Every structure is written in C-alpha cells, then in structure tokens.
Amino acid sequence: MKATLAHLPRETRDTLFLLAVIAWVMLPQVAHLPAWASALAAGVLLWRGWLAVGGRPLPGRWVLVALLAVALAATWATHRTLLGRDAGVTLVVMLLALKTLELRARRDALVVFFLGFFALLTNFFHSQSLATAAAMLVALLGLLTALVNAHRPVGQPSLRESAWTATRMALAGAPVMLALFVFFPRFAPLWGIPSDAMLGRSGLSSTMEVGAVAELALDDGIAMRVRFDGAPPPQSQLYFRGPVLTRFDGRRWTAAGGGDGFDATLAPGPGDLQVRGAPVRYQVTLEPSQRPWLLALDAAPRPLDLPAGLRARMTADLQWLAYRPLTDLLRYQAESYPDFRYGLAGWDGKPRRDMDAFLRLPAGFNPRTLALAGELRRQHPEGDAPALVRAALERLRTGGYGYTLEPGVVGQHTADEFWFDTKAGFCEHIASAFVVLMRAAGVPARIVTGFQGGELNGVDGYWTVRNADAHAWAEVWHADRGWVRVDPTGAVSPGRVGQLQRLRLPDGALAGAVGRWSPTLLAQLRATWEAVNNGWNQWVLNYTQSRQFDMLKSLGFESPSWQDLGKVLAGLLTVAALGGAAWARWERSQHDPWLRLLARARRRLGQAGVSAPPQAPPRELLGRVQASSLPPELRRQLADWLLALERLRYAPAGQPRTLAKLHREFRQFSWQKYETPP
Known part of the structure; x- marks a missing residue:
C-alpha cells in the first residue's frame, strides 16, 4: 500500500489522503444522519476517489447544482426545516462531500479544509466522550497534515514529513489551547451544547x-x-x-x-x-x-x-x-x-384533610x-x-x-x-x-x-x-x-435490591471470549476504562465556573472575579505571542529543512578545508569536492550524497532516499580528521 501511494502522482495521492480524512470525520455522524445522507456522502467520496485515480475530469457545474438541490430537498423532507442542529449538521456533511467534486485549485482545497474543521466540531453535538475526543484528535491531525501538504507546492514531500510538521504545529499551539481552556470564562448556560429533541436517555419519565x-x-x-x-x-x-x-x-x-x-x-x-x-x-x-x-x-x-x-x-x-x-x-x-x-x-401545615x-x-x-x-x-x-x-x-x-x-x-x-x-x-x-x-x-x-x-x-x-x-x-x-x-x-x-443480582446486557463475542479466558480481566478492563472516562468527565467536561475561581484562589487571588480571569488570560496570551514572534524570527531564514541540511553541508566542507560559498548549490559543491584533496573514498561518498540531495529537491519522482535518510548518511561521514581547528 505504501509503495502504491509512493508511485501515484502527487495530486492523486493528496486527493485520496484528503478523502480518507473527510471520511473519518464523517464516520461518527453515520449514527445520527439520515440513511440517505450517509449513502449520498459515501457515494460522492467514492466517486471522487475513482475520478482521482483514473485522472478523469471532474463533473460539470450543473451536475453539482443538481446534487445540491437533491440534498436540500431531502434535508427538508427529513427534518421539515433547514435550520437547527440536526438539519444543519446534515447540510454541512453534504456540502463537505459535494465540495470535493470541484476540488480543482488551492482555493477549493482551503474551503474543503475549513468545512472539514467545522464538520469535525459537529461530532461533539452528539457526544463529548473521551472516545469521541480521541477520534477527532486523529481527524484534526489529518486535516492539518493535508493543510500543510497543500502549502508545500514544490516537489513531492512525503505525507510523513507533512504529518510531523502538523504534529509540531499542534504541540506548539497546545499551551495556548490549555490556557484558553483553564482561564477562558464560562458563561453558564451558554457553555453547553443545546439540543433540539426533548428525548430522555435515562429511561425515567413522568x-x-x-x-x-x-x-x-x-x-x-x-x-x-x-x-x-x-x-x-x-x-x-x-x-x-x-x-x-x-x-x-x-x-x-x-x-x-x-x-x-x-x-x-x-x-x-x-x-x-x-x-x-x-x-x-x-x-x-x-x-x-x-x-x-x-x-x-x-x-x-x-x-x-x-x-x-x-x-x-x-x-x-x-x-x-x-x-x-x-x-x-x-x-x-x-x-x-x-x-x-x-x-x-x-401542604398548608394543617392536618391532612384529603x-x-x-x-x-x-x-x-x-x-x-x-x-x-x-x-x-x-x-x-x-x-x-x-x-x-x-x-x-x-x-x-x-x-x-x-x-x-x-x-x-x-x-x-x-x-x-x-x-x-x-x-x-x-x-x-x-x-x-x-x-x-x-x-x-x-x-x-x-x-x-x-x-x-x-x-x-x-x-x-x-x-x-x-x-x-x-x-x-x-x-x-x-x-x-x-x-x-x-x-x-x-x-x-x-x-x-442490593448487590446480589445486577441486570446486565449480554456480552458480545469478543467480551465473552475474554470473560471465558479470564473471568476477572473483563471486569478490570471495564472498570479501568470507565475510571479513565470518568476522569475525562470530571476534569474536562465538568470544568465549571466554580472550579475556575478555585484555580485562581490557588494562584493567590483572595476574591477571584471575571476581571482576574481576564488579566491572567491576557498575560499568558501575551507571553505566548512574544515567544511565538521570537521563534518565527529565528525560523524565518531556516524554515526549509532541505536548505538547513545544505547549509550544514557547507559548514562541514568549510571545516574540512573545501571552499564552500554561502549560496553554492549542491552541483557547485560537487565540483569543489572533486577538486579538493579529500580522500578518494570520501569524495565518492560526498559526490553521491550531493547528487541525491539535488535530485530530492528538483527530481523527487522515484527518489528512494528521503531527507531523513540523507540526514543519517551525512552524520555517518568521517569528518573529524579533516576538520581544521577554529
């Protein structure tokens, strides 16, 4: 599978990856969407993947208009409205799926990304459990990977590199996210997610x-x-x-x-x-x-x-x-x-009469x-x-x-x-x-x-x-x-009544097998998962206004108020902004990992006595290495490495050596005895 993706044209590979991420975002909604919406979305995504693999042209505008009209009519027939939570989520999913059929330019891709982020959030309308949060974290990293990939138009960067960049971006933003979670004011009852249906889940009724x-x-x-x-x-x-x-x-x-x-x-x-x-x-x-x-x-x-x-x-x-x-x-x-x-x-305090x-x-x-x-x-x-x-x-x-x-x-x-x-x-x-x-x-x-x-x-x-x-x-x-x-x-x-007989749902095949193998293991696994999920409920979903003020008290505020929350939050955001600006300035001239590796090669060659001008490309460095007094075996290795570095930048198709592999090879060269003391 990996080799197949590597041999696909970049546009096809990126499109298939984006479609897979969109399908993952939509998957939890299947239990809540009308059956026709799930079927139509799946059909559109499969159709778009077929078009990408075969290099076939995308459908015309009138086909998209017809499909949009069908989606609107079916949404109205199902929900009797185009507004509200359920109807709105159905339309968002339909728009996200249909937008992939006109994915021609970078502008279209950005629209798909933003619709994908919004569809991701709608999954929390139905469930805010730990499992849902974990699944949407994977979806978030997938969308960020696709977004990073779209901003790297040169060559054919691997999805692994884009995913690593997206992960670093997410980790860099995690402190700001944590600060917003802890200190952003909760305005009850606006903090909750509303619901359209007044259908109880506890089973109790009047x-x-x-x-x-x-x-x-x-x-x-x-x-x-x-x-x-x-x-x-x-x-x-x-x-x-x-x-x-x-x-x-x-x-x-x-x-x-x-x-x-x-x-x-x-x-x-x-x-x-x-x-x-x-x-x-x-x-x-x-x-x-x-x-x-x-x-x-x-x-x-x-x-x-x-x-x-x-x-x-x-x-x-x-x-x-x-x-x-x-x-x-x-x-x-x-x-x-x-x-x-x-x-x-x-009820009036007198003896009962009736x-x-x-x-x-x-x-x-x-x-x-x-x-x-x-x-x-x-x-x-x-x-x-x-x-x-x-x-x-x-x-x-x-x-x-x-x-x-x-x-x-x-x-x-x-x-x-x-x-x-x-x-x-x-x-x-x-x-x-x-x-x-x-x-x-x-x-x-x-x-x-x-x-x-x-x-x-x-x-x-x-x-x-x-x-x-x-x-x-x-x-x-x-x-x-x-x-x-x-x-x-x-x-x-x-x-x-008590602890002797509790009503339980029959175990499934997997749970039944685990229970037969170890009668206590299934109960322990269940208790552990429920404890973890309860911790998520207690510390994340149930982080209330009173707990915010308790946090401020632990920081030394005697009588916490909304103004104190604002001051702490503004201070943290200011520190984060200054730190981000300093990092961006440092990274401004070194944002390209390929350029950083080339600069590192220039420095090492200079230390070994080879003249390496600051703007010399790999081909020029190759000529200087061949004319140097370095040992023949090292010159041969450096020549092969510099040509591979050049091909990775300008002719990546079929290139078996990735940037990470070139990094490892460069570290393995024996430079010590050729480096001149500073």
Missing part, C-alpha cells in the same frame, strides 16, 4: 406504562456516578429519587402535573419534613438526560450545591427539579438523611384485585396500614411470584394478570400491582421511580449507576408515620 422500564433494563449505559465523602450507605438503601407517579388510568401511571416534569406541582417541599441522625454527603456526576430531574438519595432537605447559573427546587414529594432541561454533564453536591419522616401534615388522590382507581379495571383487597380487609378489620402492607408482602414472598425481564403482553387488567395469572414481572409490574392493591384496600399509595443500587468502581472509588439500575418502588401512607417507602420487588426477588 409517565410509566407497563413494559417500558423492562426495555431500559437492557441498556448498560451509565446514568450517573456518585462519590461519597465517607462510608456509603448499604447498597440496598441506595434509592435515588426521580418522578413520583400518582394518577392511574388502568394502564399508565402519570405524575401529579401529568407532563414532562416542568409542570409538576410548584408547591414547596413539605413543611413537616423531619430528619434525624447524621447526613450522608456525596457528589453526583449526572449524565445529560434532556430532563429537569436532579437525582438524590432520600431525603435531601437542603439545597443542592449546583454550578452557577443553574437553579432548582424541591417539590412537595421530595423530588428535586431544575428550571431547565439538563443537556450537559452536570456535577453537584448533595446531603441526604436516610432517617426522615414527612407527610403527616397538608387523601383521595392517593386512593383513586379507575372504574372497570382489575376486579379480581379489588376482591383480593376486600379479602385482606376482612382479615384485618382494623384497617391498619402496616398490617395490610405486611400481608401483601407475605403473599409476594410465598405465593410463587417471580421476577422476569420478559413479562409478556399485558392486557386490560394489569394488576389482575400479575396477582393471579402470570405471577411474574419486572419492577414496574410489581410496584403497579402492589399500589393498586393497597389503594383498593384503603391505604393511600403511589409509585416512585428512580435508580436503585449501583456498583463500586475499585479504580477511582466512584459508584457507577447504570440505566439498567432504573427501578420503581412504592410509598404508602401511615397515619402515624406519613409516607413510608415499600419496595415490593424485594419481596419477590431480594437479589434485585
């Missing part, structure tokens, strides 16, 4: 329909990471609270507001919330969910320590909500009290469950809520009920089918059937969704909570205790 969470159990993606300041609570007590579902229409549970969380009750947190004991302090790194939910352990009465610019409130059911959807990685501090009590007073909202059931649904509730009430005529809860949990433990990820199709009477027919289900089936039974028995009850459990990453000390840990449990109301958590899934499958 509605729960039987079967929806079962699909989430197969998603092994990370929902959040948690780091406790001290000893964490037992794993079976890690309940991260999300939406609380109250209304039931026979199949679907919805939150009090019935919407996506923004229209949930605006009532403040319960005024009768009482906490006891020592709090649990921890830090949460929450993945983007496009929802306003801030997950915390029960109960977190104090305001969460959020980044500047983000406000939140606690609702009457202990859920924390932000005032805008969470579109970026978010880190916050929280303080929770596992021992708490609330719900004994109304619990109908938590007893209401739709008419015409689950008749057998209603009959079962009547039987339980006859067995416990005092109507004591704790006794009814214990009776229901005992039925779950001893009645042959099971836990499954494939509960099957659920009909109209969802609770009846669980209690009497299938006797199996996922956590949402169990919680829904339990709450329906409690309400039918006269016990106020509701469903709480969120995450339960997690696993400790031994590499970085963070608890990893995955989408597979999504869970649904119940809360029942006791007259003397208020709202009390009850997890009926623990009665059916104790291993689901």
Whole structure:
C-alpha cells in the first residue's frame, strides 16, 4: 500500500489522503444522519476517489447544482426545516462531500479544509466522550497534515514529513489551547451544547406504562456516578429519587402535573419534613438526560450545591427539579438523611384533610384485585396500614411470584394478570400491582421511580449507576408515620435490591471470549476504562465556573472575579505571542529543512578545508569536492550524497532516499580528521 501511494502522482495521492480524512470525520455522524445522507456522502467520496485515480475530469457545474438541490430537498423532507442542529449538521456533511467534486485549485482545497474543521466540531453535538475526543484528535491531525501538504507546492514531500510538521504545529499551539481552556470564562448556560429533541436517555419519565422500564433494563449505559465523602450507605438503601407517579388510568401511571416534569406541582417541599441522625454527603456526576430531574438519595432537605447559573427546587414529594432541561454533564453536591419522616401534615401545615388522590382507581379495571383487597380487609378489620402492607408482602414472598425481564403482553387488567395469572414481572409490574392493591384496600399509595443500587468502581472509588439500575418502588401512607417507602420487588426477588443480582446486557463475542479466558480481566478492563472516562468527565467536561475561581484562589487571588480571569488570560496570551514572534524570527531564514541540511553541508566542507560559498548549490559543491584533496573514498561518498540531495529537491519522482535518510548518511561521514581547528 505504501509503495502504491509512493508511485501515484502527487495530486492523486493528496486527493485520496484528503478523502480518507473527510471520511473519518464523517464516520461518527453515520449514527445520527439520515440513511440517505450517509449513502449520498459515501457515494460522492467514492466517486471522487475513482475520478482521482483514473485522472478523469471532474463533473460539470450543473451536475453539482443538481446534487445540491437533491440534498436540500431531502434535508427538508427529513427534518421539515433547514435550520437547527440536526438539519444543519446534515447540510454541512453534504456540502463537505459535494465540495470535493470541484476540488480543482488551492482555493477549493482551503474551503474543503475549513468545512472539514467545522464538520469535525459537529461530532461533539452528539457526544463529548473521551472516545469521541480521541477520534477527532486523529481527524484534526489529518486535516492539518493535508493543510500543510497543500502549502508545500514544490516537489513531492512525503505525507510523513507533512504529518510531523502538523504534529509540531499542534504541540506548539497546545499551551495556548490549555490556557484558553483553564482561564477562558464560562458563561453558564451558554457553555453547553443545546439540543433540539426533548428525548430522555435515562429511561425515567413522568409517565410509566407497563413494559417500558423492562426495555431500559437492557441498556448498560451509565446514568450517573456518585462519590461519597465517607462510608456509603448499604447498597440496598441506595434509592435515588426521580418522578413520583400518582394518577392511574388502568394502564399508565402519570405524575401529579401529568407532563414532562416542568409542570409538576410548584408547591414547596413539605413543611413537616423531619430528619434525624447524621447526613450522608456525596457528589453526583449526572449524565445529560434532556430532563429537569436532579437525582438524590432520600431525603435531601437542603439545597443542592449546583454550578452557577443553574437553579432548582424541591417539590412537595421530595423530588428535586431544575428550571431547565439538563443537556450537559452536570456535577453537584448533595446531603441526604436516610432517617426522615414527612407527610403527616397538608401542604398548608394543617392536618391532612384529603387523601383521595392517593386512593383513586379507575372504574372497570382489575376486579379480581379489588376482591383480593376486600379479602385482606376482612382479615384485618382494623384497617391498619402496616398490617395490610405486611400481608401483601407475605403473599409476594410465598405465593410463587417471580421476577422476569420478559413479562409478556399485558392486557386490560394489569394488576389482575400479575396477582393471579402470570405471577411474574419486572419492577414496574410489581410496584403497579402492589399500589393498586393497597389503594383498593384503603391505604393511600403511589409509585416512585428512580435508580436503585449501583456498583463500586475499585479504580477511582466512584459508584457507577447504570440505566439498567432504573427501578420503581412504592410509598404508602401511615397515619402515624406519613409516607413510608415499600419496595415490593424485594419481596419477590431480594437479589434485585442490593448487590446480589445486577441486570446486565449480554456480552458480545469478543467480551465473552475474554470473560471465558479470564473471568476477572473483563471486569478490570471495564472498570479501568470507565475510571479513565470518568476522569475525562470530571476534569474536562465538568470544568465549571466554580472550579475556575478555585484555580485562581490557588494562584493567590483572595476574591477571584471575571476581571482576574481576564488579566491572567491576557498575560499568558501575551507571553505566548512574544515567544511565538521570537521563534518565527529565528525560523524565518531556516524554515526549509532541505536548505538547513545544505547549509550544514557547507559548514562541514568549510571545516574540512573545501571552499564552500554561502549560496553554492549542491552541483557547485560537487565540483569543489572533486577538486579538493579529500580522500578518494570520501569524495565518492560526498559526490553521491550531493547528487541525491539535488535530485530530492528538483527530481523527487522515484527518489528512494528521503531527507531523513540523507540526514543519517551525512552524520555517518568521517569528518573529524579533516576538520581544521577554529
């Protein structure tokens, strides 16, 4: 492959390299682009490569106009707009691909380069992970290599030399990039990347329909990471609270507001919330969910320590909500009290007058469950809520009920089918059937969704909570205790609540082979990768305003401000500019490595007693070497080397000796005994 590229004309070689880099830039977008856009872009790039290899003429202007019209029409048909993130990215990819079909002059190449840099940035609209950053770093070096190559019109410089020059340029600019990253002010919420779609990724919702969470159990993606300041609570007590579902229409549970969380009750947190004991302090790194939910352990009465610019409130059911959807990685501090009590007073501070909202059931649904509730009430005529809860949990433990990820199709009477027919289900089936039974028995009850459990990453000390840990449990109301958590899934499958049985996606072929070869190696590799990715999240993606000010404090600023950030940044940029100017002045006359090697040869020849004028080309030096008194073997070697140096500059086609090889040969010459002392 290397030899084939070396024998291609330079224009063909450079074009194929640029097309390969463009394809690499576009590759991560395939998962987000419409299928027609990916197919059209791939077809255009392959067509352009075929034209380059065969030396065929490029298509005419009307062909390009027709393809552009097709791309615009298809974009409009797919997105119903030409604006916005998704439509804009589609158009950028199409324009980049089509521009390669009129790649005739250097000006066209520069346009392709700039479109390529812009398309590279659009990959971060969908993912800011470490893997995406690494892939785009490769793309950046590729584009810089092509840009450097375009600015070397003489001869046929190798791609390796251009890549090395591009790498040095990137390394030279790295300090400036680092200074901008550390000290450039973050203006929340403008620092984040917006999103068009309000589609949650965490799996939680203000509605729960039987079967929806079962699909989430197969998603092994990370929902959040948690780091406790001290000893964490037992794993079976890690309940991260999300939406609380109250209304039931026979199949679907919805939150009090019935919407996506923004229209949930605006009532403040319960005024009768009482906490006891020592709090649990921890830090949460929450993945983007496009929802306003801030997950915390029960109960977190104090305001969460959020980044500047983000406000939140606690609702009457202990859920924390932000005032805008969470579109970026978010880190916050929280303080929770596992021992708490609330719900004994109304929202206005008076004794509760109405619990109908938590007893209401739709008419015409689950008749057998209603009959079962009547039987339980006859067995416990005092109507004591704790006794009814214990009776229901005992039925779950001893009645042959099971836990499954494939509960099957659920009909109209969802609770009846669980209690009497299938006797199996996922956590949402169990919680829904339990709450329906409690309400039918006269016990106020509701469903709480969120995450339960997690696993400790031994590499970085963070608890990893995955989408597979999504869970649904119940809360029942006791007259003397208020709202009390009850997890009926623990009665059916104790291993689901805690550390014994975690839901996991089946391993692929490679992961399965590694796991069979070494059962612990796969887990160690996974933990290490997640720890590295978490470090990227903590130190790069989650570098916030508060951390900027903490950095300034460590530099000696007592009360950091935006003006201090500006002063430090201006000072660093000034130093960098002066250093760059000094380097440019030094390099101005020595920017060409071929000229530097020729000048080095002149100096060594002069030291050996051979007259070498400052402007003498290789051919003139060859004549002076042949007329000198140097040994015949050295004269022969120098003659061959000078001719190779000349051919490399003026006739590089087929030249097997590169500049690096000529450097090595020059160093191997024996000069010491011919050099005259200064």
